């Protein structure tokens with residue numbers, strides 16, 4: 001199903017003409033109303049979409065420097081809503097929406113949710129956090145626009161989430177993939193079989209997740225899992241999402257213009273090349289952003305999709321440029337470790353990477369938990385024994401083959417790794433003397 005056929009299947013040439021007109025309007029709007037952009041855009045001529053590459057980037061640090069309201073293009077009285085990014089360091093990045101911006105957000109959410117199978121009349125369980133984080137309210141408003149029945153469960157309280165899922169029997173669920181997995185694990189512990197909740201589709205995002213995790217969630221919840229991407233600075237969830245084909249995420253590119261650049265040099269990269277996603281808002285009024293460096297690593301394609309949508313698509317993210325670890329000179333994204341591990345039967349699909357930079361060379365320890373069936377068969381990990389040692393070897397061998405890197409592997413007792421109720425923390429730094 002397609003939510004907005006006219007917009008989503010618009011021929012590419014028409015789409016690009018619309019993008020150019022909207023880009024000109026956005027640049028003029030920003031230059032006129034935001035001092036930060038006035039100088040940067042002075043003398044800019046936007047005769048073709050290619051001219052965009054000559055404009056300066058906008059970076060996260062510059063947004064922080066304008067805290068809280070310095071980048072707004074409308075007075076506070078014209079703002080309908082504020083949200084803030086979930087960053088953990090220092091002050092949050094504040095974003096604002098006019099009433100018209102909220103309408104755009106509902107529209108793009110409706111598109112990505114319908115692409116994942118959402119329909120009017122369905123019951124939707126929203127287990128993203130509600131509040132300044134854009135996840136909960138973003139899905140909530142999209143669901144209302146479609147005409148769904150929303151259960152605003154928010155995040156946390158996993159036992160209660162399981163109770164609601166069993167008793168209300170929603171058609172869809174929206175959550176971070178790590179929280180969805182935690183819910184699936186808890187349902188299994190309570191004796192529910194996958195499929196018993198009646199879920200048909202799940203919409204997951206807000207953090208990187210691998211195909212292996214997708215399979216684990218689908219097996220655990222008995223539903224099809226779809227990837228939805230977005231970031232607060234641009235709008236929240238709804239920038240892009242997968243359709244039935246699940247061959248990349250369709251970008252709502254009549255509202256957000258994508259580019260991919262080399263993260264080091266900033267040079268534009270052609271379709272198919274992996275690099276940093278840069279987004280320009282085309283319709284946002286409260287906080288237009290021009291060439292925003294998302295920090296997210298992906299590749300674009302303009303190839304037609306079998307679903308009929310004509311938008312640019314982005315590949316599933318492998319992670320953020322700043323999540324990349326450099327271990328013994330090898331570049332590693334946590335999602336690559338996840339992908340290598342999740343197909344191993346004898347493990348639960350949970351892991352943590354402990355990075356130790358206290359020595360001269362950074363080391364990484366991969367902490368994992370054996371599956372309950374394995375523990376039952378061979379006893380706890382504390383007991384040691386050849387089966388535990390063999391499993392450790394197998395994991396180390398798999399990681400070496402996938403990453404070209406020797407890592408220390410630690411098997412932990414059941415339920416020791418922290419379970420996530422929002423965005424999972426996969427990488428922790430070991431400080432001296434602390435294990």
Ligand code: DLL
Nearest residue numbers: 086135205206207208228229230231232236237317
């Ligand atoms: O996480 C918005 C969102 C909510 C997206 C719910 C999808 C679902 P922020 O808190 O500003 O906004 O974090 C944005 O999260 O730059 C990516 O690094 C990461 N991210 C978001 N979606 C995905 C995804 C929300 N599908 C940051 N896959 C982004 C991988 C994702 N990473």
